[in-house]
Amino acid sequence: MNTGRTTLIHRARIVSGDNVIEDGWLAVSGGIVTELGDGTPPESLFAGGADVVDADGQWLVPGFVDVHVHGADGAEVMDGTAEAIARIGRFHAKHGTTGWLPTTVVGPAAALQRALLAVAEVRDTPAAAEGGAAILGVHLEGPMISAKRIGAQNPAHRIDPDVPTMTQLLDTVPDLVRKVTIAPELAGADEVIRLLLTRNAIVSMGHTDASFSQAMHAIQQGASHATHLFNAMRGLHHRDGGTVGASLLSDNVVCEIIADGHHVDFDMLKLAYRLKGRDRLMLITDAIAAAGRPDGAYKLGGLDVTVKAGICLLQDGQTLAGSTLTMDAAVRNMANRVGVSLPDAVAMASAVPARELGLASRKGRIAVGYDADLVLLDESLQVKRTWISGKSVFERV
Known part of the structure; x- marks a missing residue:
């Protein structure tokens, strides 16, 4: 065209x-x-x-908007190179993604800054971005997350919420960071949340052991997203609904969800859809470098990952480490396996994330x-x- x-x-x-x-x-x-x-x-x-x-x-x-994607086609955001960022964007465009937030994992501040600079280089260089999904910002997944819900993140580089460190990351490329995943129960989280809101960044609860009351407090402070709902967060219990319960019950929270049937069972996807509705669920891939590549050995933020039958696991053989999902497959799963209408499945992959990024007047x-x-x-x-x-x-x- x-x-x-x-x-x-x-x-x-x-x-x-x-x-x-x-x-x-x-x-x-x-x-x-x-x-x-x-x-x-x-x-x-x-x-x-x-x-x-x-x-x-x-x-x-409408084109899909993925707010949580780490990699594809053998490359990951934490490679910290323009070549890697461009390769990821081109791969996901082949699966219908037209806009994305390159997403980091926990790492040293210097590595995170390299990744941010690489993203900015591709975003600002038309030739480098050619053929790839448009970069709409960056999602920092951590590093201020819970050791108890570390998931497939490197515990050696996890830190408690710290305003100077977050300010340094935000200032690396002004206005590039659009979303930050944080464990809101940690000391200092309120101050970081306030900082993020002044910088037009979405605050997302994730990799968190927050109780129901702690999560509700964070929502009152301005947290408005839940990072990969159900995964790496305190789950439902009949005496404490945890972060999952607070996210499902609050109308102010939009929940990311990985619709691959592995991270979240299809019946639980039905439950989330019934409780949150189309307008408060957002399909993501959480894709890593293995997306689009054969089964085998890969890395995620320096951690060893084994992919078998498309499922990504750490070396313990139990901890899920991102996915090989694509957005078109997520839409198919919601339509064919969960039973939502195609307009609803598409909206969760396009209109909802576009709205959350403040782009509802021109995208989605x-x-x-x-x-x-x-x-x-x-x-x-x-x-x-x-x-x-x-x-x-x-x-x-």
């Missing part, structure tokens, strides 16, 4: 918010959706030298005036094509 001329996509089943336009068409110019309708497009669009794409009755959905929907971040899915919900800002970045032959 050439962004210098009009593009017409027609004969598509367009998922637009809650609605499905069964025989829809849209026009794109300058990277923006300029016209949208159903039935036969105006003849002028065909006659004006537009690039014409016949969707042949397949699904056209197919509508006139919105960025032409588009994904064409076949009847089995496999990605056929991906467009980012009107430019075709992937087409399955």
